Amino acid sequence: MSPKRGDRAAPPPIGDEYDLRFANTEAADGWEHLGRQAAGNLRRASEKIRAAPRAVDNPHRQHRLKGKLGICTFKGQELERWQYEVTGDGRIWYLLDDVNGIAWITYAGSVHPKATD
Numbered sequence: 321m322s323p324k325r326g327d328r329a330a331p332p333p334i335g336d337e338y339d340l341r342f343a344n345t346e347a348a349d350g351w352e353h354l355g356r357q358a359a360g361n362l363r364r365a366s367e368k369i370r371a372a373p374r375a376v377d378n379p380h381r382q383h384r385l386k387g388k389l390g391i392c393t394f395k396g397q398e399l400e401r402w403q404y405e406v407t408g409d410g411r412i413w414y415l416l417d418d419v420n421g422i423a424w425i426t427y428a429g430s431v432h433p434k435a436t437d
Contacts, residue, residue: 323348329425330366336421337370343394343415343424350428351412357430358407365404365412373402373416373423381405385413394424401426 323329329340329351342348354362368375368382375382384390385401392401392415399415406412406428413427427433 323352330370333370338373338421338423340366340370340423340425343426347425347428351425354406354410354428354430358410361406365406369404369414369423
């Protein structure tokens with residue numbers, strides 16, 4: 321069965337790790353596509369986001385989006401929006417819900433999201 325909105329995107333978190341969940345079905349589908357194209361990179365991305373969703377040690381790979389893209393209202397909360405570059409074109413966009421310890425994946429795909437065009 322294919323993943324869908326609300327499903328977990330990775331194994332359950334351990335300790336202080338964030339839970340990765342899909343915000344929508346499109347993100348779940350894109351995640352599956354990325355997994356077929358770049359499994360190792362996706363695995364490293366999911367581990368990094370889970371353990372350190374605000375890491376700044378590699379700003380070209382992982383960073384908060386700028387301007388109006390940097391904040392998103394989701395489930396009644398204003399959340400920070402971050403990006404992880406999985407491949408040259410592949411991206412994951414996620415929202416950080418600190419209250420619940422969830423990184424909501426809003427976009428996963430092998431091309432740049434249209435919002436950045």
